[in-house]
Amino acid sequence: MQSNPPTMIEIRSHIAGETGEAPAQTDRRVRDLRDYFDIPAVRDGRDHRYRLSGWNRDRQNGLRRALSRRTRAQVLAPQRCAQCGRTPLDHHVVLVVDHKMPREWGGSDDLENLQPLCEDCNSGKKAFYGQYNEYADEIRAAADHDEPHGRIGELLKAFQGNPVPGELIGVVASMKQYQDDWQRRTRELRALGWDYETKRSKDPETGRTLVFYRLIHWEPWPEGSIRAEIEKRK
Numbered sequence: 274m275q276s277n278p279p280t281m282i283e284i285r286s287h288i289a290g291e292t293g294e295a296p297a298q299t300d301r302r303v304r305d306l307r308d309y310f311d312i313p314a315v316r317d318g319r320d321h322r323y324r325l326s327g328w329n330r331d332r333q334n335g336l337r338r339a340l341s342r343r344t345r346a347q348v349l350a351p352q353r354c355a356q357c358g359r360t361p362l363d364h365h366v367v368l369v370v371d372h373k374m375p376r377e378w379g380g381s382d383d384l385e386n387l388q389p390l391c392e393d394c395n396s397g398k399k400a401f402y403g404q405y406n407e408y409a410d411e412i413r414a415a416a417d418h419d420e421p422h423g424r425i426g427e428l429l430k431a432f433q434g435n436p437v438p439g440e441l442i443g444v445v446a447s448m449k450q451y452q453d454d455w456q457r458r459t460r461e462l463r464a465l466g467w468d469y470e471t472k473r474s475k476d477p478e479t480g481r482t483l484v485f486y487r488l489i490h491w492e493p494w495p496e497g498s499i500r501a502e503i504e505k506r507k
């Protein structure tokens with residue numbers, strides 16, 4: 274295997290130079306290839322590289338395996354939409370199993386990544402998250418960071434100064450261990466010299482208030498544990 278394959282940014286600019294394709298289109302091609310190959314985006318210092326690591330096994334097993342009936346039943350057991358709180362009994366909504374971190378972004382089929390949503394909330398969420406598909410690989414790579422502060426920080430960096438929906442930060446922060454207070458973890462980045470601003474806006478579709486985070490300044494990660502460094506500087 275080539276030890277220094279081109280970074281994601283190099284591939285994008287090469288393709289843009291050759292074909293004039295926008296980065297988002299290039300990313301889509303990579304996602305298409307993932308139907309057949311296993312191509313994780315691997316963090317390498319500041320860059321991300323695509324690593325072709327083999328055939329897509331899910332595909333070989335006949336696309337992605339569907340969730341088991343038992344898993345579905347467990348997720349739907351509360352019989353209440355995790356977002357709007359409506360229930361099939363009182364509001365005649367239909368509940369579906371939702372992946373908090375979408376599968377296309379590397380979300381697993383583990384119970385912690387699944388929740389019941391009504392069909393309205395589910396399609397709203399799909400449309401909302403769909404706007405961020407161009408960041409799919411960066412989101413995947415950020416979620417792979419070992420520490421919650423690292424996952425949050427890398428996600429903010431990935432958006433390159435564009436606003437990140439708080440909901441997405443919460444999901445990515447909780448990827449390896451559940452974070453009940455990701456807002457606090459985000460604030461703690463300030464102890465490391467990071468700066469960001471928040472903006473609230475109302476979702477015209479649902480009327481929900483959404484909070485967005487925009488990174489203004491970041492610092493390199495400390496050598497050792499991020500948490501230990503934050504405790505030291507507090």
Ligand SMILES: [Zn+2]
Nearest residue numbers: 354357391394
């Ligand atoms: Zn709902």
